[in-house]
Amino acid sequence: MDFLSNLQLGFSVAFTPFNLMMAVAGVTVGILIGALPGVGPPSGVAMLLPLTFGMDPTSGIIMLAALYAGTMYGGTITAVLINTPGESASVVTCLDGYQMALQGRAGAALGIAAIGSFIAGTVGVVLLMLVSPALAKWALSFGPPETFALMLLGLTTCTLLAGDDPLKGYISMVAGLMLAMVGFDIISGDARYGFGIIEMMDGIDFLPVAIGLFGLGEVLHGAEQAGKAQPVQGRLRLRDVLPSWADWVRSRWAIVRGTVMGFSIGVLPGAGPTVASFLAYTVEKRVSKTPEQFGKGAIEGVAGPESANNAAATGAMVPMLTLGIPGSATTAIMLGGLMMWGLRPGPMLFEKNPQFVWGLIASQYIANIMLLILSTLFIPLFVRAVRIPYSILMPLIVVFCITGAYSLKNNVWDVGQMLVFGVIGYFMKKLGYSPAALVLALVLGPLAERALRQSLIISDAGIGIFFVRPISGVLTVLALLAVAVPVVRAFLKK
Amino acid sequence: MRSADRVTAVLLLAISVAFSAGALKYYSWWGSGGPGSAFLPFWLGLVMALLALMMLFKTIKEKNPGQAWLPSGEGLRNMLVVLGATVVFVALLKVVGMILGTALYLAALIWYLGRHRWWITAAIAVAAAGFNWLVFVHWLRVPFPEGKFWLSEAGIWIF
Numbered sequence: 001m002d003f004l005s006n007l008q009l010g011f012s013v014a015f016t017p018f019n020l021m022m023a024v025a026g027v028t029v030g031i032l033i034g035a036l037p038g039v040g041p042p043s044g045v046a047m048l049l050p051l052t053f054g055m056d057p058t059s060g061i062i063m064l065a066a067l068y069a070g071t072m073y074g075g076t077i078t079a080v081l082i083n084t085p086g087e088s089a090s091v092v093t094c095l096d097g098y099q100m101a102l103q104g105r106a107g108a109a110l111g112i113a114a115i116g117s118f119i120a121g122t123v124g125v126v127l128l129m130l131v132s133p134a135l136a137k138w139a140l141s142f143g144p145p146e147t148f149a150l151m152l153l154g155l156t157t158c159t160l161l162a163g164d165d166p167l168k169g170y171i172s173m174v175a176g177l178m179l180a181m182v183g184f185d186i187i188s189g190d191a192r193y194g195f196g197i198i199e200m201m202d203g204i205d206f207l208p209v210a211i212g213l214f215g216l217g218e219v220l221h222g223a224e225q226a227g228k229a230q231p232v233q234g235r236l237r238l239r240d241v242l243p244s245w246a247d248w249v250r251s252r253w254a255i256v257r258g259t260v261m262g263f264s265i266g267v268l269p270g271a272g273p274t275v276a277s278f279l280a281y282t283v284e285k286r287v288s289k290t291p292e293q294f295g296k297g298a299i300e301g302v303a304g305p306e307s308a309n310n311a312a313a314t315g316a317m318v319p320m321l322t323l324g325i326p327g328s329a330t331t332a333i334m335l336g337g338l339m340m341w342g343l344r345p346g347p348m349l350f351e352k353n354p355q356f357v358w359g360l361i362a363s364q365y366i367a368n369i370m371l372l373i374l375s376t377l378f379i380p381l382f383v384r385a386v387r388i389p390y391s392i393l394m395p396l397i398v399v400f401c402i403t404g405a406y407s408l409k410n411n412v413w414d415v416g417q418m419l420v421f422g423v424i425g426y427f428m429k430k431l432g433y434s435p436a437a438l439v440l441a442l443v444l445g446p447l448a449e450r451a452l453r454q455s456l457i458i459s460d461a462g463i464g465i466f467f468v469r470p471i472s473g474v475l476t477v478l479a480l481l482a483v484a485v486p487v488v489r490a491f492l493k494k
Numbered sequence: 495m496r497s498a499d500r501v502t503a504v505l506l507l508a509i510s511v512a513f514s515a516g517a518l519k520y521y522s523w524w525g526s527g528g529p530g531s532a533f534l535p536f537w538l539g540l541v542m543a544l545l546a547l548m549m550l551f552k553t554i555k556e557k558n559p560g561q562a563w564l565p566s567g568e569g570l571r572n573m574l575v576v577l578g579a580t581v582v583f584v585a586l587l588k589v590v591g592m593i594l595g596t597a598l599y600l601a602a603l604i605w606y607l608g609r610h611r612w613w614i615t616a617a618i619a620v621a622a623a624g625f626n627w628l629v630f631v632h633w634l635r636v637p638f639p640e641g642k643f644w645l646s647e648a649g650i651w652i653f
Contacts, residue, residue: 171546181538185531187525221573403626422577
């Protein structure tokens with residue numbers, strides 16, 4: 001069978017000692033990074049991306065994907081222990097997880113999150129494996145109009161779901177697209193908005209921008225609150241992490257529901273783990289026989305969202321690998337990495353680089369097992385990492401931001417750019433804009449522009465091409481709906 | 495928040511108008527058979543101008559000045575110190591060198607923010623600089639700025 005031989009190929013790639021080591025390193029560093037308050041998956045992936053440039057792309061993506069899974073879990077540790085989400089997908093975990101910690105049940109909360117993440121992650125990889133090849137085959141028939149419509153949909157849904165204020169979300173997104181216009185235009189050769197500066201003519205790289213917005217921006221934001229968050233005291237031993245039978249019975253269906261919902265949401269372009277976790281929490285509260293316990297330490301309130309965000313993180317790989325459309329800031333950065341390694345994400349990836357795709361899929365199985373082992377056996381160690389004072393963490397993170405930005409192209413210009421976007425990121429966070437939408441737009445911008453211009457060449461400048469073709473028609477209408485929803489909602493409010 | 499939004503809206507409006515106008519003035523609107531390099535930038539500028547106007551309109555209608563969003567006191571001071579130290583580090587990167595700079599930056603900032611014991615501060619600074627050297631210079635062969643001081647080059651000699 002074609003499928004099994006592919007999987008076999010995948011495992012033969014993933015089981016090489018070096019790739020195995022990369023998966024373990026990715027998960028470990030991921031949990032640590034996720035556990036640091038304020039440093040989430042996007043900044044973790046962005047800061048470590050430069051490390052992978054010297055590697056084989058397959059090893060690189062294996063490390064980054066393992067890192068992504070690790071940060072998803074690491075964010076839970078801070079959410080439970082200090083009521084500060086390590087990343088946005090763990091925001092809802094604070095609600096019940098921290099309450100559980102206050103009741104002395106931090107171990108059970110972390111344990112059920114680990115088990116839920118493991119189940120969700122593993123089921124997610126199975127689904128990823130089954131869905132992606134079919135989707136890739138289907139996407140082979142996509143022309144420029146379909147590609148453009150899909151990118152438009154990804155951008156608008158991501159923006160719609162990103163923050164409280166849709167207007168500011170759209171401003172962030174369009175700003176990202178404008179930044180993407182800087183630099184040489186591939187078709188005409190014009191150096192746009194370069195102002196005669198050679199580095200500007202090269203375009204604005206997404207990596208220093210992402211490191212600045214997510215890494216440095218978060219540090220500056222955190223510097224204000226330094227020392228305010230206090231971790232729940234008490235030691236956690238291995239025995240405490242294992243949930244009791246009653247805990248398991250209460251959360252097992254929550255895990256199943258979270259997994260299914262999380263994966264489905266992750267697959268949608270634009271919607272990622274954060275949305276999945278919020279939705280899972282709402283659903284758990286709805287179906288629960290004792291909804292009054294939510295917010296007071298209900299273990300389902302931890303199990304559901306935590307399973308959902310891991311399943312969604314895996315699901316988000318589907319559009320990234322098969323369509324070349326990232327569903328979140330983190331996958332956008334990974335996609336940028338793929339392009340830097342000289343790979344072309346999209347349907348052809350499955351045919352041209354099977355060892356890359358299947359190696360990644362197989363290593364996800366390994367990463368999930370690693371995650372379960374590390375998150376239960378070494379939990380006391382990671383808990384200690386959460387207690388490192390902010391005054392030590394923050395300068396270290398900045399140093400990582402600087403070296404990461406520098407080693408992209410070995411120049412100080414990028415470091416300066418990172419610094420500027422760090423300040424911009426600080427203000428964006430303060431004023432309620434969406435850095436995720438900006439980075440997504442910056443990565444997709446050049447691809448979207450090319451698809452748009454090719455479409456208009458095909459149609460001889462008629463905009464109807466996006467509506468007449470069935471697939472692009474549906475996608476374009478959906479994208480426009482995503483723009484219209486907040487407008488209509490605001491109108492109805494009056 | 496309201497006045498910050500208003501200032502942002504005006505700024506964005508100015509930038510977007512310049513962005514669109516610049517596209518029309520300097521780049522080609524229509525190339526061979528298809529849209530040229532000015533096409534998308536022009537529309538993006540226009541959309542941004544529209545969004546900025548919407549925000550401006552919203553802040554004018556809004557009666558509530560909103561909460562203060564800028565930190566004050568110690569929070570503001572910490573933020574500015576971190577930012578300032580980082581700017582100085584980056585500005586002097588080519589003079590001091592990456593490895594030595596890392597150690598000095600960490601030592602200064604960790605001491606300022608936490609007032610930890612001097613040997614803890616020093617140990618972290620030296621360890622992080624060493625880690626940086628090992629991973630980036632030694633393994634990945636990233637040509638870090640070496641700086642004008644003998645220390646950073648001597649650092650490489652030792653290994």
